[in-house]
Amino acid sequence: MSNNMRLTLKIWRQGGKYKGEFVTYKLDNVNEHMSFLEMLDVLNEQLIANREEPVAFEHDCREGICGTCSLVIDGRAHGPMKGTTTCQLHMRHYKDGETIVIEPFRAKAFPVIRDLVVDRSSFDRIIQSGGYVNVNTGQAQDANAIPIEKDQAGEAFDAAACIGCGACVAACPNASAMLFTSAKVSHLALLPQGMVERKKRVLEMVAQMDKEGFGKCSNVTACEAECPKEISVGNIARLNREYIAASLASETTN
Amino acid sequence: MAKAIALDTKLDSKIPPGEMSEKWTKYKGSVPLVAPHNKRRIDVIIVGTGLAGASAAASLGELGYNVKAFTFHDSPRRAHSIAAQGGINAAKNYRNDGDSVYRLFYDTIKGGDYRARESNVHRLAEVSTAIIDQCVAQGVPFARDYGGLLDNRSFGGTQVSRTFYARGQTGQQLLIGAYQALSRQVHLGTVKLYNRHEMLDVVVVDGKCRGIIARNLLTGEIERHSAHAVVLCTGGYGNVFYLSTNAMMCNTTAAWRAHRRGAFFGNPCYTQIHPTCIPVSGDYQSKLTLMSESLRNDGRCWVPKKAEDCNKHPRDIPEEARDYYLERRYPAFGNLVPRDIASRAAKQVCDEGRGVGTTKLAVYLDFADAIKRFGRDTIEARYGNLFEMYEKITGENPYEMPMRIYPAVHYTMGGLWVDYELMTSVPGLYAAGEANFSDHGANRLGASALMQGLADGYFVLPYTIGSYLSKEISTGAISPNTEAFEAAENDVKERLNKLLNIGGKQSVESFHRRLGKIMWDKCGMARNAEGLKQAIQEIRDLRKEFWSDVFVPGTNNEYNPELEKAWRVADFIELGELMCFDALNREESCGGHFREEFQTEDGEAQRDDENMKFVAAWEFKGDGAEPELHKEPLEYEVVKVSQRSYK
Missing domain, CATH: 3.90.700.10 (Succinate dehydrogenase/fumarate reductase flavoprotein, catalytic domain)
Known part of the structure; x- marks a missing residue:
């Protein structure tokens, strides 16, 4: 077991005494079984011991499902491994003596709060604008009343697997939120329960997305490549179809 | 003949009369209601936005109450309910394998090693089926078979397949369902969402809970929020062990602060390994x-x-x-x-x-x-x-x-003691989901946590909270500019300043690790009287050391995760002591609580139904004073209490 990896970390610091700059830290004795965030814990314990400000970064479940962790690691959202959140990345993928550059997710709609922490509440507002089914508690019919074809349900699930982390935005050169928004539009449009409001939903969610200051999608597909849940850009195509159909329909009714 | 455990006048479990299978129906038919025009004038605070909190906030918002929902996360969708993998139980009997409300009720009581309140568990089993209906209507993509109908699998402690699932991320899909319902109410204006806000105290005015003190985690501002009722949906306290499957931010602060303000803590030693x-x-x-x-x-x-x-x-x-x-x-x-x-x-x-x-x-x-x-x-x-x-x-x-x-x-089966209406021993203060002690006895069955969280939020609280709020319709708006609010705010500020000014040498994390080791070694999978007594002393020493040698960097007026953690760890230390007290007091083995002194010849847990068939509800009596034990006797009207056997 390797317990003596030495690493150089270049970390973006912003807030407190830092105006917004990369600061270099040296770390010895990194164990290959540590997770990336445990490596940052070790750094912070070291900083605290030296009476320095610890590096602020967000994290919670540390098992790849809550979507709280972020980080751009060596230029890649959630680091180098495919289909992996930062909290699931382990140090066995790094070598002794390496330098790692760590930045926050950067996007106009994700303002930096401190160091590596950004404000992603714009995602909540997109959902609030229409990312749901209008059903009150108690109004539901029996769960098996509407059979849903297995593959269709599976496809809805694939879209619903989005954890709302924002890596798609960070990976996109335009900082577009199309993958996130389209995943929710697809999840609900693919299910009979979401069918009734599908037109209204896509129009309102896209309008809110634009209002939040996210960029336009130009089909770079970096979002799909970096998405830790491997959400497909096929969802963006579906959103575009839904959007055009809904726009035409609303023009006709107007 | 078992000895009767004396009734405690401070504990009224408010179990409705009548046959077990009719209690909830009759209760719903007779509970006082709040008319729509009055609901608009009533404020309810929900703390926590996991399955219990998000479902409660959404449902109460739909009913027309003014809801304020608080989460310390950046988004309600991050709550730790999201990490539940396996599934959610419901007595649908879609498999024709002999399942029924009674069987789910029975399995849960037996699984809990006969230490749960029958009436609550029966209600849980009754409402379980409606949860699945509700979730499907919201668009939760449960697993389906080739005929397009819902699939099920088996979980531990049952002989039927009643677990609904969404691949290995049932929790995330259910939480997204509840989060979407909550987001819809935010959009409609019935729920106001306070993200990145942590509750640091509850405010009790003339014996009733009237609000909370919260810290804005971005600015450090201490805020007063008033309401006619407060519901804590703040999860469990497994992180008292430092290492657990809980998310890093899961903590006991809300429940513990409520306990210090008068809410009894139920069965704190019941932890699930x-x-x-x-x-x-x-x-x-x-x-x-x-x-x-x-x-x-x-x-x-x-x-x-x-x-x-x-x-x-x-x-x-x-x-x-x-x-x-x-x-x-x-x-x-x-x-x-x-x-x-x-x-x-x-x-x-x-x-x-x-x-x-x-x-x-x-x-x-x-x-x-x-x-x-x-x-x-x-x-x-x-x-x-x-x-x-x-x-x-x-x-x-x-x-x-x-x-x-x-x-x-x-998971922690213990939590704030609540009555049948999910109200704690402080009038107007409720606890739902993992934060309460209510449904799982001494051991929770798999896929039942999601069921309980959503049962409490969607289908129990919306009825039971009206029983209390119907008496509040003429109260009028609650002012946060009163002495009680000011005193609570000052307490919070003073404690924050104290933490920041100790200026010691040891990190918060190091104290948390040490607490976790004491708890795991002496109050973990196996416990004994001697170890528990040692643990109590070690925790007291640790608490002293914490308050004289912890180092918390930064200030209060900024985003300061170390300060947040310090407050939580300080509360964990206090809770750890109470858990050891409870474990020491419970002189039997049951469910997740295994006392080495009480085991059968082949090493199975040995209960003592004669002396220990009660809920231990602990009352806070002040720092340094021993907590006072109140006993709620458990009476089994329907299930025959027997030695649990899975052989």
Whole structure:
């Protein structure tokens, strides 16, 4: 077991005494079984011991499902491994003596709060604008009343697997939120329960997305490549179809 | 004939009269209502936005109350309910395998080792079916079979298939459903959402809960929020052990602060140790990762029969040299015994020196037989994402090598004591979901936490809270500019300043680790009187040391995660002491609480129904004073109390 990896970390610091700059830290004795965030814990314990400000970064479940962790690691959202959140990345993928550059997710709609922490509440507002089914508690019919074809349900699930982390935005050169928004539009449009409001939903969610200051999608597909849940850009195509159909329909009714 | 446990006048469980199967129906038909025009004038605060909190906030918002929902996360969708993997139980009997409301009720009472309140559990089983209906209507993509209907699987402690699931991320899909319902109410203006706000105290005015003190985690501002009722949906306290499967920010602060303001703490020693977690790999470890119980449907637990085989490659150990210890000891349930039993059995074989892996604190969970029987594709379809997660963490491929697993702290059955209406012993203060003690007795069955969280939020609180609020319709708006609010705000500010000004030498994290070690060693999977007494003393010493030597960097007026953590750890230290008190007081073994002095000849938990068939509800009596025990006797009208057997 390797317990003596030495690493150089270049970390973006912003807030407190830092105006917004990369600061270099040296770390010895990194164990290959540590997770990336445990490596940052070790750094912070070291900083605290030296009476320095610890590096602020967000994290919670540390098992790849809550979507709280972020980080751009060596230029890649959630680091180098495919289909992996930062909290699931382990140090066995790094070598002794390496330098790692760590930045926050950067996007106009994700303002930096401190160091590596950004404000992603714009995602909540997109959902609030229409990312749901209008059903009150108690109004539901029996769960098996509407059979849903297995593959269709599976496809809805694939879209619903989005954890709302924002890596798609960070990976996109335009900082577009199309993958996130389209995943929710697809999840609900693919299910009979979401069918009734599908037109209204896509129009309102896209309008809110634009209002939040996210960029336009130009089909770079970096979002799909970096998405830790491997959400497909096929969802963006579906959103575009839904959007055009809904726009035409609303023009006709107007 | 069991001795009657004296009724405690401070504990009124408000169990409705009548037949068990009719209590809830009759209650709903007779509970006072609040008319729509009055609901608009009533404010309700919900703290926490996991399954219980988000479902309660959405449902109360739909009813027309003014709801304020608080979460310390950046978004309600991050709550730890999201990490639940395996599924949610419901007595739908879609499989025609003999399930019913009664069976779910019975299994839950038995699984809880006869330490849960019957009336609450029966209600839980009754409303379970409506939860599935509601979730499907919201668009939760549950697993389906080829006919397009919902699929089910089995979980521990049951002999039917009643667990609904969404691949290995049922919690995330249910939470997204509740989050969407909550987001809809935010859009409609019935719920105001306060993200990145942490509740640091409740405010009690003239004996009634009237609001909370919250800290804005971005600015450090201390805010007063008033309401006619406050509901705590703030989860469990498993992180008192430092290492657990809980998310890093899960904490006891809301529940503990409420306890200090008068809410009794129910059965704090009942903690669930989950049998299938990825073992600890080193002292830098920050948390443990669960491998879903559903894996025990197809995975077989074993260790070598002889200790000298433990260093061999598992594939080099022939069948006859393996001990499939669960199948051997519990033939009726095999690998699907309840969690407490599976965990203890794993500990026993490791204590015998037959553990595997570098630390020898692990057992194998082997899928080779299932892969042979069903093919790799089927196993991949069932558990693919869990296998991937295992491989990411350990670097080993479970299709080739058996998984190595070990028990870890996962859930806390104990929590704030609540009556049938989910109200704590402070009028107007409610607790729902894992934050209360209510439904799981001394051990929770798999896939029942999601059920309870959503039952409380969607289908119980919307009815029961009206019973109290119907008496508040003429109260008018509650002012936060009163003495009680000012005093609570000052208490919070003073404690924050104290934490920041100690200026000691040790980090918050180091204290948390030390607390966790005391708790795990002496109040963990096996406990005894001597160890618990030592633990109480060690925790008291640790508390003193914390308040004189902790170092918290930064200031109050900024985003300061270390300060947040310091407050939470300080509360964990206080709670840890109470847990040891409770464990010491409970002179029996039941469910997740195993006292070494009380076991049968073959090492099973031995209950004492004569003296211990009660809920322990602890009252806070001040710092340095011993807590006072109140006993709620448990009466079983329907289920026959017997020695639990899974053999």
